[in-house]
């Protein structure tokens with residue numbers, strides 16, 4: 001069965017001066033999830049915010065009543081040491097912890113106090129995230145081949161299977177960049193092999209290119225500036241949803 005359409009506005013484009021209100025308002029506009037961009041100034045050349053801020057905005061959005069349900073906080077961890085922060089973000093109210101493949105190999109420390117010179121691998125990290133009670137996502141940058149994911153997705157161990165794959169359609173770090181249509185070949189390849197997988201696209205996505213993203217097979221749609229910069233964000237969210245729904249009903 002085709003996975004359901006999930007619209008996840010990226011809060012990177014929100015007005016941080018009224019962050020809680022921006023989050024609750026976006027949910028009222030029809031969002032399914034909130035895509036929460038965590039940047040550390042190491043993995044990407046930009047810094048956003050950490051777990052204490054996530055805990056504050058969580059108070060403005062009801063927790064999902066089921067896994068992947070409405071109100072899911074989809075935390076996109078653009079950080080160099082993803083394993084270090086899993087428990088902190090769980091405590092803060094994160095539901096889905098999506099780390100970058102490129103960062104995983106240097107992230108074995110279990111807490112901020114521990115040194116992080118050990119290596120881990122993405123499958124172990126997915127298992128660890130699940131053991132901590134979170135959904136797990138794995139992201140790839142435009143300069144990473146989709147081929148790195150096949151081995152991970154072939155697992156027969158449910159604890160090591162990601163709940164979502166994120167295909168970045170810009171280099172991570174900043175909102176408002178131009179959508180890279182070349183990345184949709186990765187989405188197509190993933191969808192061909194995994195009809196039920198949650199495949200997220202993120203970066204420069206909006207009404208002008210949602211058709212291409214949906215046709216390629218994306219079902220989790222992140223959109224920052226197109227939603228927060230719109231006169232009528234509810235209209236943009238509805239338009240994104242309509243296009244993805246149309247495509248997935250043809251696939252069924």
Ligand SMILES: O=C(CO)[C@@H](O)[C@H](O)COP(=O)(O)O
Pocket residue numbers: 010012013035037076170171172173174175176177202203204205222223224225226
């Ligand atoms: O992770 C990122 C950027 O690194 C994204 O979540 C963007 O912030 C999405 O914003 P737009 O490209 O839609 O403005």
